[in-house]
Amino acid sequence: MMSFFRCVADDFDDQHLGSRSVTSCGIQVLPSGSWTNRYPSATTTFASEHQLNASTSEGAPRRLLHVCAVRAVAQKSRFGLWVPEWFSGCSENADLGEVHSRAFRMGACTGRVPRSTIRTEKREEHTMTTPLTDLGVRLPVIAAPMAGGATTTAMVIAAAGAGSLGLLAAGYKTPDALEAEIATVRAASVPFGVNVFAPNPVPIDADTYRRYAELVQAEADRYGLTLPANPIDDDDAFDAKVELLRADPVPVVSFTFGLPGTDVIRALQKVGTTVVQTVTSVPEAEAAAAAGIDMLAVQAAVAGGHSGTFSPDRMPAPVPLPDLVSQVVRKVRLPLIAAGGLGTVEDVRTVLNAGAAAAAVGTVLLRAEESGASATHKAALADPSRTETVLTRAFTGRPARGLRNRFIDRFEGSAPLGYPAIHHLTSPLRKAAAAAGEADLVHLWAGTGHRHAAEKPTATILAGLAG
Known part of the structure; x- marks a missing residue:
């Protein structure tokens, strides 16, 4: 029985449970970092709904069901399966073979779940989750x-x-x-x-990079910065x-x-x-x-x-x-x-x-x-004179939306595509400008809803938007 249990545990691939004795695999005593600890709410809810007692000592089969339940909670997040759909098909004292076989057929193990097993309709006792x-x-x-x-x-x-x-x-x-x-x-x-x-790099040739770097260096000189002379790609x-x-x-x-x-x-x-x-x-x-x-x-x-x-x-x-x-x-x-x-x-x-x-x-x-945004960025969001957001590649060589400012107006026309090279080029300048409160040289990322940004706790903002 122990060797079979190890086989099942390995199939579930849950923190090498097979190396532990059957009697130590109840939900509450899984090793630190286990699914129980990662999904405590889901596991507790599942156990409560199905009258599972994590401290039970009724034997290996029941304990294996506990392990299966924990793994299934995690898999449920991926596949939208109702865990009880396979779990409830096993009797409380089911032997290990029945549990393993049914769980595997319903997709609770490492294989992907067939499309036919994913439910989209609402059931009386269980609603579809995401x-x-x-x-x-x-x-x-x-x-x-x-x-x-x-x-x-x-x-x-x-x-x-x-x-x-x-x-x-x-x-x-x-x-x-x-x-x-x-x-x-x-x-x-x-x-x-x-x-x-x-990774999805946007390549840039050295000559194009250097031409743009020469233009931007004029702004960097104000802060005593020397920008990277050659493209940095990573x-x-x-x-x-x-x-x-x-x-x-x-x-x-x-x-x-x-x-x-x-x-x-x-x-x-x-x-x-x-x-x-x-x-x-x-x-x-x-x-x-x-x-x-x-x-x-x-x-x-x-x-x-x-x-x-x-x-x-x-x-x-x-x-x-x-x-x-x-x-x-x-x-x-x-x-x-x-x-x-x-x-x-x-x-x-x-x-x-x-x-x-x-x-x-x-x-x-x-x-x-x-928020960890710079004070310069936060002030710009509240500045009534900054009313427009635009897509730009001037700061990073990749399209991004931010509040329109002098840097964009000056460099957008000559800015090449080239990510992350252009990001690394302008990064020292942007950091120095943010520290100096010079918003016109900072990437003031913002979407079109920027006027609704407020000095409130995160929880308050999210709850308010939820209605």
Whole structure:
């Protein structure tokens, strides 16, 4: 029996449970970092609904059901399965073979679930859930990840405390810095996610880079800066960050800029992570679905900060967010999050009515109490003279939306595509200007809903938008 139990545990691939005795595998005594600890709310709810006593000593079969239940809760986040659909088919004293066989057939093990087993209708005793509701997210408005410092661990924790979800921004951070932030949020025992830049470089030739660098250097001279003379290209430590997230899983990982390989997607899903992909068009949504993504973040052109488009050299035609959501819903059978230009309760209600499972907001959180945005950026958002947002590549060589300022007016016409080389070129200047309060030389990322950004707690802003 022990050897068979080990086989089952290995199939579930849950922290090497097979190395532990059967009698030590109740839900409450799984090792630190187990599914129980990652999804305490979901596990507790499941156990309560099915009268499971984690401290029971009724024997191996019952305990195996506990382990199966924990794994299934995690898998449920990916597949939308009602766990009781396979669990309830096993008697309380079912032998190990019956439990394993039925669980495997219903997709609770490592294999992907056949489309035919995914239910879309509402049942009397169980309503359909999404990866967000499975994590205990109650508010239909979540805190979008904002790279560059605006998203903080405090913001992510505050979002979760309000019944929402926040995602740490891995972009521009070292793997060690990201690991430290994950540890901080995990210590708060809240659901959260991590957003990662997927490699999708925009190449630039050396001559084009140097011509632009010479123009920008004139502004850098004011601060005594010498900007990089040659292009700097990197992948933002993508492989190291993915390995970190695979070895120390988090509930949700989202990707932007590009679609990661299926090996990356599967590796994260295998450890129970829900994988979300940012898309800006129906073709991108279809490509993400074909790759096996679990959930989509549908971003409109009016979103603040970088566009997540797969093709920065040819931006998709701008489509109002509610229309884009409706288009994607008609073509792709995946839950989705709507993002871009949302600033009011009505904005949120409109995208939810269009078919989104949730709305994501970033710009309206830039002035929140927990925001890490610079004081210069926050002041610019409140400046009544700054009324226009524009798409620009002048700061980073990749399309991004921000408040119009002098830097954009001066350099946009000559700015080349080239990411991340142009980002690295202008980064020292932008940091110096932000510290000096010179908003006209700073990337003032903002979506079209920027007028609704307010100096309030994150929880208050999110709850207010949820209505």
